[in-house]
Amino acid sequence: MLNNQLLIHIGYPKTASTWLQQEIFKDEKMGFFSPWRGHWSDSIAVDQFITVNSFSFSPENAYAAFENGLKEGKKKHLCTVLSQEMLSCNFMDQSGYWGKEVAQRLYQVFPKAKILIVIREQKSMIFSAYGHYIRKGGRHSIEQLISTKNIKSGLYPLLRLYCLEYHYLINYYYNLFGENQVLVLPFELLKKDKNLYLQKICQFVGIENQSFDNIPSKETNVNYKAATLAIHRKINNFILFQDKRLISSSNSWRWIMIWKILRLLDNTLPEELQNKAKSQIKDFIQEYTENMFVESNQKTSELININLRDFGYDLMDK
Numbered sequence: 509m510l511n512n513q514l515l516i517h518i519g520y521p522k523t524a525s526t527w528l529q530q531e532i533f534k535d536e537k538m539g540f541f542s543p544w545r546g547h548w549s550d551s552i553a554v555d556q557f558i559t560v561n562s563f564s565f566s567p568e569n570a571y572a573a574f575e576n577g578l579k580e581g582k583k584k585h586l587c588t589v590l591s592q593e594m595l596s597c598n599f600m601d602q603s604g605y606w607g608k609e610v611a612q613r614l615y616q617v618f619p620k621a622k623i624l625i626v627i628r629e630q631k632s633m634i635f636s637a638y639g640h641y642i643r644k645g646g647r648h649s650i651e652q653l654i655s656t657k658n659i660k661s662g663l664y665p666l667l668r669l670y671c672l673e674y675h676y677l678i679n680y681y682y683n684l685f686g687e688n689q690v691l692v693l694p695f696e697l698l699k700k701d702k703n704l705y706l707q708k709i710c711q712f713v714g715i716e717n718q719s720f721d722n723i724p725s726k727e728t729n730v731n732y733k734a735a736t737l738a739i740h741r742k743i744n745n746f747i748l749f750q751d752k753r754l755i756s757s758s759n760s761w762r763w764i765m766i767w768k769i770l771r772l773l774d775n776t777l778p779e780e781l782q783n784k785a786k787s788q789i790k791d792f793i794q795e796y797t798e799n800m801f802v803e804s805n806q807k808t809s810e811l812i813n814i815n816l817r818d819f820g821y822d823l824m825d826k
Contacts, residue, residue, distance in 0.1 A: 513586070514578065514621040515540075515713050516614060519593030520674075521600075522636045523626040523695040524727075531723055532706065533589040539715035541586035543577030553592035557613045558606060567616040574617075587713045596625065596677060599637060599667045600644065607677050615684040622713055623681050627808070628695040629820050630672045630801045631793050637667060638789065639731030643767075647744045650789050655796060669797065673804035678811050692812040696819035734785035736774040743770075 517533070519525060529550075534542045544550045556570045574590070581588030595614070598604030614621070628636075638650050646653070646666075654667045674692075681690045691712040698705040703720045710718050732740060743766060802822045809816040809823060817823045 513581065513588060513713065514618055515587055515589045515624060516595070516618065516621045517589060517591040517593070517624040517626075518610075518614075519596035519625070520627060520633070521593045521596070521598065522633055522640065523593070523628045524698055525591065525593035525626070526729055527726070528626075529591050532709075533591050536584070536586060538718060539587055539710065539713075540589050541581045541584055542589050542591065543580055544574070544590060550590050550592045553590055553595055556617075557595060557610050560613075562609070565613060567613075570613070570617045587715060597671045599671060600641060602664075602666055605668060605671055607671070608680060611677070611680055611684055619685070621685065621689070623685055623690045624709065624712070625674075625678060625681065625690065625692045626695050626698075627674045627692060629816075630669075630805075630822075631790070631797060632820075633672060634667065634669075634793050634797070635790060636731065639737055640729070641666070642737045642740050642744065643731060645744050645747075647741065649741075650792055651796075654793075669800065672801060675804050675807035675811055678808060682811070692808075692814075694814065694816060694819045694821075700819070732770055732774045733777070733782040734789055735777050735782045736770055738785055739773065740770055 517525070517528065529542070529545070532538055533540045534545055542550070544552045552573060556573055560570075578588055594604070595607075595610050597607050614623075634650075634654060638653055641648075641653060648666065651657075652665065654665050654669060656665060659665065678690070678692055691708065693705060693708060697708075702723070702725055706718070706720045706723070710716070731737065747762075799822070802824055805816055805821045806824050809821070
């Protein structure tokens with residue numbers, strides 16, 4: 509199998525995956541090649557590794573779906589990239605906690621691939637995920653989204669916070685592919701030093717002497733501010749969906765108009781109001797998750813040999 513020079517970027521969601529896909533991985537001048545780019549991310553990865561029937565999954569059939577793209581990448585002497593952030597998980601889907609199973613399938617198909625994992629400080633991740641959830645039609649409060657309080661046995665919140673204990677997934681990929689085949693970077697490094705962040709990715713796959721100064725740092729999929737999200741949530745609770753799934757921008761003209769109005773509100777509501785609503789959400793997240801991720805972050809920091817304390821993660825006291 510043509511596994512050489514294949515980079516698989518598995519997420520996590522809400523870690524600037526769209527920016528990587530649009531600005532880096534599809535740029536052949538950078539040394540990358542993305543033969544499977546669809547309308548959103550590499551959707552072929554969802555078909556082959558996530559939604560596939562577990563009982564009939566075939567590594568040979570899955571490989572065949574990627575073979576032409578791999579051959580083309582080899583012919584171009586470029587690093588072929590499969591990038592789909594939901595390969596790690598999808599916490600906007602109540603059944604989206606498939607990280608272990610997907611890792612096994614990826615290894616069965618591409619045992620020599622290199623793996624890129626991008627993590628994000630958990631409180632920041634939850635706040636960003638909540639904004640995304642509301643923008644996609646979500647109706648729950650932040651408490652309902654993450655809290656297990658007053659939940660009956662057998663039920664669970666939409667965002668199960670154990671998926672943000674990153675050391676489990678990282679260690680599992682280390683054991684499958686080998687530690688030297690897996691690169692883990694904090695999303696916060698991109699915010700702090702874009703050039704160093706990209707340099708580490710390029711060096712990981714053997715791409716050298718690249719300049720990153722002209723690459724735009726434009727944010728994508730930016731959420732509304734907190735008070736606007738509160739209004740959006742109220743709208744979500746009064747609008748009937750065609751089904752119970754979250755929405756996308758292509759659903760109807762009605763949602764497109766609503767989003768335009770909300771964007772106008774986002775730019776006109778007083779900052780004092782926005783900041784107050786933001787503080788209420790962040791205060792709950794801080795209180796609810798206090799010390800929840802300390803042990804995991806400590807293990808993650810040691811696994812990836814990066815002091816995550818420098819990037820705002822909660823770690824054990826020295």
